[in-house]
Amino acid sequence: MGCIMADIEEIERIGVDLFKLKPIEAQKKVYESYRNYLNQFFIDGKEKENCFEETACPICNKVNAKILKIFDNFKYYRCRYCDCIYNNPHLKSNFLERMYENGEYEEYVKQLTLPGKNIRENITELRKFEQVYSLFDKPGNLLDVGCGTGTFLHIAEKNGWDVRGIDLSQTAIEKTNSLGIKIEQTSFERYTTKDKYDCICFWGVLEHLNNPLGQLEKACSILNNHGVIVFEVPSSESMLMQYVIQNDFTPYRFIENARHLLFFSKKSIEIICNNIGLELIYLESNGLDLQTVLLNEFDENIIGRIISLQRLCDINLQGDHYRVFLKKI
Numbered sequence: 592m593g594c595i596m597a598d599i600e601e602i603e604r605i606g607v608d609l610f611k612l613k614p615i616e617a618q619k620k621v622y623e624s625y626r627n628y629l630n631q632f633f634i635d636g637k638e639k640e641n642c643f644e645e646t647a648c649p650i651c652n653k654v655n656a657k658i659l660k661i662f663d664n665f666k667y668y669r670c671r672y673c674d675c676i677y678n679n680p681h682l683k684s685n686f687l688e689r690m691y692e693n694g695e696y697e698e699y700v701k702q703l704t705l706p707g708k709n710i711r712e713n714i715t716e717l718r719k720f721e722q723v724y725s726l727f728d729k730p731g732n733l734l735d736v737g738c739g740t741g742t743f744l745h746i747a748e749k750n751g752w753d754v755r756g757i758d759l760s761q762t763a764i765e766k767t768n769s770l771g772i773k774i775e776q777t778s779f780e781r782y783t784t785k786d787k788y789d790c791i792c793f794w795g796v797l798e799h800l801n802n803p804l805g806q807l808e809k810a811c812s813i814l815n816n817h818g819v820i821v822f823e824v825p826s827s828e829s830m831l832m833q834y835v836i837q838n839d840f841t842p843y844r845f846i847e848n849a850r851h852l853l854f855f856s857k858k859s860i861e862i863i864c865n866n867i868g869l870e871l872i873y874l875e876s877n878g879l880d881l882q883t884v885l886l887n888e889f890d891e892n893i894i895g896r897i898i899s900l901q902r903l904c905d906i907n908l909q910g911d912h913y914r915v916f917l918k919k920i
């Protein structure tokens with residue numbers, strides 16, 4: 592185990608220019624289009640009763656939370672027990688699924704996922720793959736839940752892995768299919784398989800689900816012994832979240848009302864491990880906190896300095912997303 596830890600830690604960090612990955616105009620457009628779309632679920636700023644349901648903390652299941660902030664009518668609470676931040680009440684699953692299958696999510700994929708494809712393919716997804724591969728002696732089989740346009744799977748396949756993907760979005764299905772990768776149009780909840788996997792990835796997926804713990808449990812049940820679950824989720828403890836709470840600031844990315852139902856804490860990761868029988872092998876944060884806060888108001892010439900400050904933030908686990916590597920025990 593010691594040697595595996597050393598390997599993954601040695602993989603170099605990368606600095607990402609948010610505005611090359613997701614141009615500010617595209618972020619704004621997607622944010623506004625979602626805001627309009629989500630208006631249908633409210634009357635005079637109040638939730639329509641048949642569209643929403645109340646929830647306990649999605650991780651520790653306790654009902655002991657403090658209201659933190661209301662973003663465009665969506666209420667977010669911090670769990671006093673596990674420090675998660677979650678949306679309550681949240682949209683019912685059928686409304687969420689509809690959004691990903693054919694509705695507003697297509698816009699997200701077209702505006703924000705496809706344009707940054709080059710950076711993804713050559714930098715961000717490549718590093719993800721290197722991290723995953725560092726935990727294994729040889730290629731195995733891998734399932735990517737919510738695989739999007741299939742860039743990560745494509746890299747894994749080129750490196751000898753047997754790969755599968757699932758996603759709800761029609762655009763995602765078409766793009767991934769065009770790469771010759773096996774993909775199924777389904778939610779993970781409905782997904783059935785006789786296979787067992789060496790690695791199951793949830794890149795930016797768990798925060799979108801009503802029952803993340805149940806999904807992780809299911810993943811664990813189709814995971815080989817000593818298999819690895821990887822997930823990347825927004826952090827409730829990040830510099831960005833603290834800034835958002837303390838200031839009158841609603842960023843175009845990160846909060847994603849109605850879609851980001853949950854922001855994870857270190858304690859919630861510990862609870863996940865204890866409940867499901869997983870062991871934390873590596874945790875890092877990957878944020879775009881500073882660029883998100885400063886938006887496009889700064890001089891482009893200082894982007895280098897901002898990226899190095901972000902690196903400090905990430906080294907201290909303060910970045911806006913946690914990347915988590917867990918091993919089945």
Ligand SMILES: [Zn+2]
Pocket residue numbers: 648649650651652653670671672673674675
């Ligand atoms: Zn909790």
